[in-house]
Amino acid sequence: MNNLRFTTYLTSNIGTDKAVLEQLLSHCSIREFKKGEFLLSQGEKCRYSFFVERGLLRQFSIDDKGKEHIIQFAPENWFMSDRESVYFDRPSSYFMQALEDTVTFLLDENLFLELSKSDTAFLEFNNRLLHNHIRHLQRRITQLQSATAEERYLDFIRMYPDLLLRVPQIFVASYLGITPESLSRVRKELARKNR
Amino acid sequence: MNNLRFTTYLTSNIGTDKAVLEQLLSHCSIREFKKGEFLLSQGEKCRYSFFVERGLLRQFSIDDKGKEHIIQFAPENWFMSDRESVYFDRPSSYFMQALEDTVTFLLDENLFLELSKSDTAFLEFNNRLLHNHIRHLQRRITQLQSATAEERYLDFIRMYPDLLLRVPQIFVASYLGITPESLSRVRKELARKNR
DNA sequence: ACTGCACATTGACCTAGGATAAGAACTAGC
DNA sequence: GCTAGTTCTTATCCTAGGTCAATGTGCAGT
Numbered sequence: 400m401n402n403l404r405f406t407t408y409l410t411s412n413i414g415t416d417k418a419v420l421e422q423l424l425s426h427c428s429i430r431e432f433k434k435g436e437f438l439l440s441q442g443e444k445c446r447y448s449f450f451v452e453r454g455l456l457r458q459f460s461i462d463d464k465g466k467e468h469i470i471q472f473a474p475e476n477w478f479m480s481d482r483e484s485v486y487f488d489r490p491s492s493y494f495m496q497a498l499e500d501t502v503t504f505l506l507d508e509n510l511f512l513e514l515s516k517s518d519t520a521f522l523e524f525n526n527r528l529l530h531n532h533i534r535h536l537q538r539r540i541t542q543l544q545s546a547t548a549e550e551r552y553l554d555f556i557r558m559y560p561d562l563l564l565r566v567p568q569i570f571v572a573s574y575l576g577i578t579p580e581s582l583s584r585v586r587k588e589l590a591r592k593n594r
Numbered sequence: 595m596n597n598l599r600f601t602t603y604l605t606s607n608i609g610t611d612k613a614v615l616e617q618l619l620s621h622c623s624i625r626e627f628k629k630g631e632f633l634l635s636q637g638e639k640c641r642y643s644f645f646v647e648r649g650l651l652r653q654f655s656i657d658d659k660g661k662e663h664i665i666q667f668a669p670e671n672w673f674m675s676d677r678e679s680v681y682f683d684r685p686s687s688y689f690m691q692a693l694e695d696t697v698t699f700l701l702d703e704n705l706f707l708e709l710s711k712s713d714t715a716f717l718e719f720n721n722r723l724l725h726n727h728i729r730h731l732q733r734r735i736t737q738l739q740s741a742t743a744e745e746r747y748l749d750f751i752r753m754y755p756d757l758l759l760r761v762p763q764i765f766v767a768s769y770l771g772i773t774p775e776s777l778s779r780v781r782k783e784l785a786r787k788n789r
Numbered sequence: 790a791c792t793g794c795a796c797a798t799t800g801a802c803c804t805a806g807g808a809t810a811a812g813a814a815c816t817a818g819c
Numbered sequence: 820g821c822t823a824g825t826t827c828t829t830a831t832c833c834t835a836g837g838t839c840a841a842t843g844t845g846c847a848g849t
Contacts (some may be wrong), residue, residue, distance in 0.1 A: 416712065419756065453642070458773050460736060460740075462736070462739075462740035462741075463740075464740070466740065468736070468739045470732075470735065477755065482725055482728055483725065483728060483729045483732060486721075486722075486725040487698065487725070487729070487730075492736070512718075515717065516717060519711045522711060522717065523707075526681075526707065528722075529721075529724045529725075529728070530678065530681040530682070530724075531679055532728060533677055533724070533727060533728060533731065534678045534682070535676060536728065536731035536732060536735060537665075537731060540665065540731060540734055540735055541655060541663070542665045542738065543738040544657075544736065544738065545655075545657035545658075545659070546657075547835075547836095548835075548836070554847095558683055567795085567796065567797095567798085568796075568797070569795090569796065576738075576739050577796070577836070577837085578795080578799090578836075579798095580798080580799085580836090580837075580838085581835085581837070582797095583797060583799080584836085587799090661802090703827065742805075742806095743805075743806070752832075762825090762827095764825090764826065764827085772806070773806075773807060774826080774827070775807080775808085775809095775827090775828080776805085776806055777827095778827060778828050778829080779806085779828090779829085781827095781828095782828080782829085
């Protein structure tokens with residue numbers, strides 16, 4: 400067919416039925432974003448799920464005190480979306496921004512819901528995406544509730560070793576919910592321990 | 595039909611088609627739990643969604659340091675489940691416990707998935723539940739990341755004014771991610787301000 | 790190669806909330 | 820109503836991590 404990550408991802412997750420796949424693909428558009436460019440801003444309605452074909456995205460909010468909080472990174476093969484905004488048709492509370500030049504596939508969520516009504520492969524796929532999403536969110540909550548900065552950092556390294564090399568520390572800190580200064584101290588302390 | 599909260603909830607969320615409803619109800623069982631009784635323990639597989647007909651549940655985890663963290667309360671008309679455990683067929687990381695004598699309806703999740711394949715009303719209902727769940731989780735993450743103890747407490751009061759009266763403070767504190775002592779201090783400070 | 794800017798480190802200080810302990814106030818079971 | 824276990828408050832002290840400010844370092848654009 401072609402050697403896009405997207406199609407590989409879909410075939411291995413939905414199945415290899417060509418008709419189904421082509422139906423889906425025909426409803427997806429492709430879009431590129433330059434480094435720094437925004438895919439979505441707080442207050443806008445989110446209309447798509449973005450699949451990252453190449454590059455890296457971050458999703459973050461800005462709280463009342465003006466501070467950024469990174470919710471999620473999305474490197475290759477990840478989806479990013481604000482399902483709350485899409486589903487409930489509400490303005491999003493998040494920003495989505497490209498941290499590298501990024502190629503994405505835009506997937507219309509409502510289309511997805513429609514497709515799942517007629518084809519159970521989609522239904523199951525969508526269910527898997529939703530449950531995976533929930534799993535991640537729950538993991539983050541547990542972490543925020545119970546782990547120290549150092550533990551969270553170690554966990555991050557374990558979970559996303561590749562990201563560590565691509566994401567500036569300032570953003571890692573924001574993801575972990577600490578200041579860059581604190582992260583720097585944590586790293587120093589870890590280096591000392593492992594000497 | 596009857597005046598259970600459960601059926602009211604279902605008719606207003608799925609529809610009033612009697613055949614569909616009865617099909618669903620026929621697959622649900624009812625179960626009562628005494629105050630303090632556990633519905634699920636860490637390490638067990640969660641097999642159901644519990645709908646609270648009467649009473650109050652809490653869901654919590656115990657971290658490596660032995661500390662409890664309350665994830666969610668479920669009073670009347672709420673669902674409680676560990677979707678991760680159900681869906682991925684993994685041992686749960688949570689406990690579920692009755693804080694009052696509680697009557698629940700047990701809903702088999704896999705049945706639900708099956709039903710959504712044949713009836714779009716179920717599909718849409720399930721989708722709504724999932725998205726609502728995601729919304730709540732996201733809200734909690736934002737809160738944990740950006741709000742102070744006091745802000746979180748005020749938010750809790752605003753969101754669940756009724757729970758405040760039914761849940762011992764010690765559990766509210768655990769939900770907010772602070773110690774009971776801190777909560778006590780926060781309350782004192784608020785009382786001072788509003789004098 | 791030079792400049793500028795974004796990122797990272799370090800240090801001094803501060804503060805929200807944790808730990809511990811002890812007493813006060815509820816509540817349930819007899 | 821009495822007793823015993825919870826739960827709640829208060830006080831003291833402590834620590835992780837935040838804030839602020841200064842200095843370093845790397846790298847993109849000209």
